[in-house]
Structures are given as structure tokens and as C-alpha cells.
Amino acid sequence: MRKLMILVSLIVATVILVACGDSESSSSNSKDTKKTENVKTKGKLKEEDYEKLYSDPKKYKGYELEITGKVFAEPEQDEKGTYIQIWADPENAEKNTLIAINDPKFKIKTDDYVKVEGVIKDEFEGENAFGGTITAPIVLAKNIEVVDYLTAVSPTLKEVEMDKEINQYGIKVTLKKIEIAENQTRVYIKIKNDTKEKASFYPGSAKLIVGNKQLEEEYIDSETTGLQEIQNEILPSIETEGVIVYPAINLGEKQIKLNAEVSSENYDLEFKSYIFDVSID
Structure with missing residues (x-):
């Protein structure tokens, strides 16, 4: 990986230097570098071509694109810029993309997520750790x-504000909102x-009912996602809140239901399910 990043730095630095003047020279000055901000392009990359880009990058040289991704290797910097590698499909660790940033002091680190607007300048070809191209x-x-x-990774497509509370014997459960991605x-x-x-309260016991299907909780890494986990055991006078993640649902759904279970160490109390009916406009 270190060898790959050194090659990336050299190649991308060259791309920055020749980006605007279409020059083959390996040197440039600050005036030339600034011109990269106004480089001519062939227009925006079509939505259907994003997948094709990764099988034949050279075909799409000069096109503008907008991508998001996760930095998976240590960024490198020199006097001309900052160079990073990202997975444009971070969930599956796929779509390796090399990014040149015309700012040698840009603050970024491994595992950061980025949103990039840029121009496809070339194709990098190298070997992986197993000798494959x-x-x-x-x-x-x-x-x-x-x-x-x-x-x-998971931008919200639709948000349903609820702020609905159900109170049983002094244990209050509030469904604040639902985000559909x-x-x-x-x-x-x-x-x-x-x-x-x-x-x-155990999030795994809470079910999301969609039509005749019962959706189960999906595991999330709170450190990676930034999504807060709900505490399982709640002491007297304590409040906890967080997020339960379920599989994706169809944006066309009109009605869903959340069925949650809470218990108490006071075994004389008989709790019913906390059931929230949700209308999706």
C-alpha cells in the first residue's frame, strides 16, 4: 500500500501540473497551478456512467463528477497538494478512486468521509499486494x-417527524423521528x-412492521457511523436515547408500525407493547 501511495502522489502531482495547459512539461509555477480551477471539461458524467467509470476510466477523461467516499489509506502531501485514496463505495470497500487536491495544507485523515466535485483526469494502473493489476x-x-x-454512505431521502410518547407506569418511550435512506x-x-x-430495553426486541413483513434490527458500529446507541439498562430517573437501524423500506410505503418492548424490575407491573403507528406522507 505504501508503494502504491508513492506512485499515486507522483502521478497525481503530474496531473495537477499539466491539467490546464495540456502541456507535457513536468514543471510548473503557481500561476499554472491556479489555472486548474478553470480547466475545460466535457460536461457532467451521466448517472448511468458512474458504474462504467471504474471498468474503463480513460474513456471518461475530462468529465465532471460528484462522488462521496471514505479515505482508506494515509493521505500524502507535498508542496503542491494533498493526495488521497477513497472507496467511492465504502460499504463494500469498492470503487478505488485517487483524488488530487490543490491544497498542500488540506486537513484530512484516514477513515474520514469526503464529498468531492472534480474532473476525471486520467487512469492509474498498478499492482495490488497479490500481484494483480x-x-x-x-x-x-x-x-x-x-x-x-x-x-x-446513507443520506436521508425522506424524514418523518413524530415526537410521539407512550407512557406505561412511568416508563416513557418517545418515537422522535424516522429517516428513510x-x-x-x-x-x-x-x-x-x-x-x-x-x-x-433491548433494541433487538423492537420490530419494524412494514405490510406483512417484520424487520429486525441491523448491527451498526456507533464509532464509525456516529449514531448513538440506546442503553439497555435504565436506572431510575435516567433518560437514554439513540437510533435503531433497520433494512431499507420502499419510499412508496404509506403506513408502517414500530413495536417495542420495555420491562421493569417491578414484576408486579404488566407492560403491553409500545406500539407506534407511523403515517408516511
Whole structure:
């Protein structure tokens, strides 16, 4: 990987230097470098061509694109810029993309998520650790920003505000909102224990009902995603809140239901399911 990154730096640096003047020279001055911001392009890459880009990057040289991804190798910097590698499909660790940033002091680190607007400048070809040939597009960034996990991997397509509370014996469960994304559904819940006994809530016991299907909780890494986990055991007078993630649902769904279970160490209390009916406009 280190060898690959050194090659990337050399190649991308060259791309930056010749990007605007279409020059074959290996040297440039600050005036030439600044011109890269106004490089002529062939227009925007079509949506249907994003997948094809990774099988034949050279075919799409000169096209503008907008991608998000995760930095998976240590960024490198020199006096002319910053160079990073990202997975444009971070969930599957696929779509290796090399990004050149015309800012030698750009602050970025491994595992950051980024949103990039740029121009496809060339194709990188090299070897992986097993001796196999790999190719990747080289992109000259026009605009780049560090973003959070949700923006990069699972942007919200539809948000349903609820803020609905159900109270049983002083244990209050509030369904705050639901976010529907292309690859997951996020349910935001708050629980307040206003009793004198410890209460228990296990996200795995909460089911999302969609039509005649029962959706189960999906595992999330709170450190990676930034999504807060709900505490399982809730002491008296304590409040906890977090997110339960479920598989994606169809945006065309009109009605769904959340069925949650809470228990108490006061075994004389008989709890019913906390059931929330959700209308999706």
C-alpha cells in the first residue's frame, strides 16, 4: 500500500501540473497551478456512467463528477497538494478512486468521509499486494469537504417527524423521528425511566412492521457511523436515547408500525407493547 501511495502522489502531482495547459512539461509555477480551477471539461458524467467509470476510466477523461467516499489509506502531501485514496463505495470497500487536491495544507485523515466535485483526469494502473493489476480513476478535485457517515454512505431521502410518547407506569418511550435512506431505515427513540426500579430495553426486541413483513434490527458500529446507541439498562430517573437501524423500506410505503418492548424490575407491573403507528406522507 505504501508503494502504491508513492506512485499515486507522483502521478497525481503530474496531473495537477499539466491539467490546464495540456502541456507535457513536468514543471510548473503557481500561476499554472491556479489555472486548474478553470480547466475545460466535457460536461457532467451521466448517472448511468458512474458504474462504467471504474471498468474503463480513460474513456471518461475530462468529465465532471460528484462522488462521496471514505479515505482508506494515509493521505500524502507535498508542496503542491494533498493526495488521497477513497472507496467511492465504502460499504463494500469498492470503487478505488485517487483524488488530487490543490491544497498542500488540506486537513484530512484516514477513515474520514469526503464529498468531492472534480474532473476525471486520467487512469492509474498498478499492482495490488497479490500481484494483480488494478486500475482506478484519478480525479482533480475542484471542491472537497469532509462530511459525516450519513452524508457519505446513507443520506436521508425522506424524514418523518413524530415526537410521539407512550407512557406505561412511568416508563416513557418517545418515537422522535424516522429517516428513510436508500440502504437503511433509522428510528430515533428516547426512553425515560420515571420509576423507582430499573427498566430494561433491548433494541433487538423492537420490530419494524412494514405490510406483512417484520424487520429486525441491523448491527451498526456507533464509532464509525456516529449514531448513538440506546442503553439497555435504565436506572431510575435516567433518560437514554439513540437510533435503531433497520433494512431499507420502499419510499412508496404509506403506513408502517414500530413495536417495542420495555420491562421493569417491578414484576408486579404488566407492560403491553409500545406500539407506534407511523403515517408516511
